[in-house]
Amino acid sequence: DGGITQSPKYLFRKEGQNVTLSCEQNLNHDAMYWYRQDPGQGLRLIYYSQIVNDFQKGDIAEGYSVSREKKESFPLTVTSAQKNPTAFYLCASSYTITDTQYFGPGTRLTVL
């Protein structure tokens, strides 16, 4: 089955710790994205990547980092510098940057 997987589904972290969220796709998409969703709000773009070894900051990149070493994978690290990291994180991918984005099931991060 082709699709986008995110793991884990739920993640708990202590303040001051870095944590990495996984995103994998087998759709052969070039572009991948990370969004953050807070309660009652829409999605906000954290980072996106148009192609392997390239990525760009979105609207709220501070306190986050990414890598794109493989076409299939686009992990997101939430660093201790992120002031309010508790949120729902969604990964998406698309054939190119202008195509429809398809989303994974999301990871709910809670900072204790």
Add this chain to the structure above:
Amino acid sequence: AQKITQTQPGMFVQEKEAVTLDCTYDTSDPSYGLFWYKQPSSGEMIFLIYQGSYDQQNATEGRYSLNFQKARKSANLVISASQLGDSAMYFCAMREGLTGNQFYFGTGTSLTVIP
């Protein structure tokens, strides 16, 4: 100014009835794309329908149709014959420009289908 505006925080519809979810957008770029996504309580965003700015006809996908009124900058989603499984959050989104790295989401509309 908001790029995407969804003015209905919550909507109710009777099962088997049709419902319209409103979306207005703001852009000066002649090339853009409009999308609707469904987000059930599980959290996954499910793509429903797409309308390009140069498309002459309104997009349709099964029970979903997009009422595209370019002059009014509106892209309302119409769901016909509502089903209980349609209860979810619905988000309108816009890709602006040809480079496509500007993608905006609205704040969503919560739809509840009543049996």
